[in-house]
Amino acid sequence: MPQDTTLAALNLDEYKFGFRDEDTYVYKSERGLSRRIVEQISSMKEEPEWMLKRRLKALDIYDAKPVPKWGGDLSTLDMDRIYFYVRPADRESRSWDDVPEDIKRTFDRLGIPEAERRSLSGVGAQYESEMVYHRIKDELSQKGVIFDSIEDGLRNHPDLFKRYFGTIVPASDNKYAALNAAVWSGGSFIYVPPGVEVEVPLQAYFRVNTENLGQFERTLIIADEGAKLHYIEGCTAPTYSTDSFHSGVIEIVVSRGANVRYTTIQNWSKNMYNLVTQRARVESEGRMAWTDGNLGSKLTMKYPSCFLVGPGASGEILSIAYAGPGQHQDAGGKMVHAAPHTTSEIISKSISKGSGRSTYRGLLKVHAGAVGSVSNVQCDALLLDEAARTDTYPYIEIEEQNASIGHEATVTKIGDEQLFYLMSRGIPQAEARTMIVRGFIEPIARELPLEYAVELNRLIEFEMEGSVG
């Protein structure tokens, strides 16, 4: 029977993402956060003095800022139990042969070599807090494209790095951006020169593998004038019993006429606190698109944002969240129109099941003088059962009369009538539910590269297993 095969495949997937390797760390910091830890991280990375100073300053900001109360419940997050730095191998490897065997096995199981065989152009993979495997195809380097680990970016391109690092998301932005600025480790550094279009997506894989491991990746992407790129980041994490913590910062510079798409699907384990700040500054005629999938974690607070600072700039956020039992997905987006004729669109889709809760939290701001700006916000919530919960907090601040704003929100339950219609054609109930959910997220899935759309559907199917009844 078809149902049985699906079930077997899904159980294999559970195994696939739940395995756990022996710990083989070269260096593992003590638990908790202190000045000493920050100094150690900086010295392990052999950083210049200015970077250490910035880290320490960020630590002060972090200590001074209170835990935010407006979003999800952070009261059970115990910072003293977290490792702030883990490095799995003593150096970064550039070729596949240099990657240690057990890490290779992990990558095998995550399917990275397959992704490579699909001739993806550059694969940067983060294992724990450090890049261990990183490669760019020759033609990209020849065009002047830089795709490095963030550490290599600092080492090899100090001027470019210093010019942009921390300018899009300053340490003072929020408590967790400050934390990241103090202890960041791993992430990508990308620069695309003027007029260069990178046609194939650049990808990085992230994986957290130590109990109570804090992961503080930091990514800086600079698209110079007229440049074009698509960056994809996917995360999976095995399941552990105590709470883990992830707090990333993504900064993107979209110069005049440049075009950047950033796609991420996170599937952190269900005990993960996932607090990420991702923001782009978009110059005139530039275009930024965030595609943001949040499936895993205990609590995610993530609001990709676009600051549209040049005339004609545009921003797009496609956000999809799945909140199963015990999960809270607090996601959405921010659009700030700070120049004339800027356009933005936010499409948010959330699915909640059982005690799962999904929140749309969005800010739309149109500054005085941003004449002729157009913004459209659409958020749709799908509830899989009676217990599921969703709420919407759209903040709208409009200082310009001459602007056009649209906002629409819908909440739907999977209806008996829809299910019956599909089942009356012979489709079993579980598959019928999955079809309805897939249809619901279709507007976002169609924007993804095919293998990611398939993966997204598969992960949601996997999560929905057992929701029947």
Next chain:
Amino acid sequence: MIDDRQHIDAPLLSIRGLRGRVTDAPEEILRGVDLEIRRGEIHALMGPNGSGKSTLAKLLSGHPGYEATGGEVLFRGEPLLALDPDERARRGIFLAFQYPMEIPGVSIANFVRTAMNARRAAEDEIPVLDFYDDLQAQMATLQMEPTFAERFVNEGFSGGEKKRSEILQMALLKPELAVMDETDSGLDVDALRLVAEGVVALARERTSMAVLLITHYQRILNYITPDRVHVLVRGRIARSGGAELAMEIESRGYDFIREELAPAAV
């Protein structure tokens, strides 16, 4: 699988003393329906608004909001009423809905292919190209644009497009019994003829599909000559006859049947 060849003379569908209601509403809507349909036969079911025609269709297809309170239904010789709707469909029952549902984000092609594969073993899925050939051929017969296959199920369809899409699904799924609930209403003359020809082809020529055709109007019966016509009044079949009964109703309305029934019904 049930081997029907052994009882070739047995009716495909037999309904005996069926009583039923909307779950949670105490009042019975069907109050003892008897009906037999053999392979390849076309039965028209008529009757005033609210007499229970759609209720019968929903009970036959297993809608969760309806329940049988008495009687039995055999389909291909097996009890039907305990089965889930998807199981009934896989055994060969198809309901063309009076009000088809919208399924946003799911294309007609994907929907029908999933339904076709649900009838097959996992290793025996219909090859994608064969499916598309089949689909496009049927759509051409029903004079639908090829791009229609990629539209989302019933979303933004006109009334007539919805009905046509139901017939398209029927033609591809090739059921043994099609229950068609007012498929003719909302169709323009040309569409009506196309749909009727499609039904006749399936019933008389290709697959000896049986049909229970719920309708208010004689006009579809100009194209589809029914073997039997039944009139449902207040949850019972008040009258059965040949094709001429539909003509009589067309000219006289239902009152003459109601009147005949009145003394017995109290």
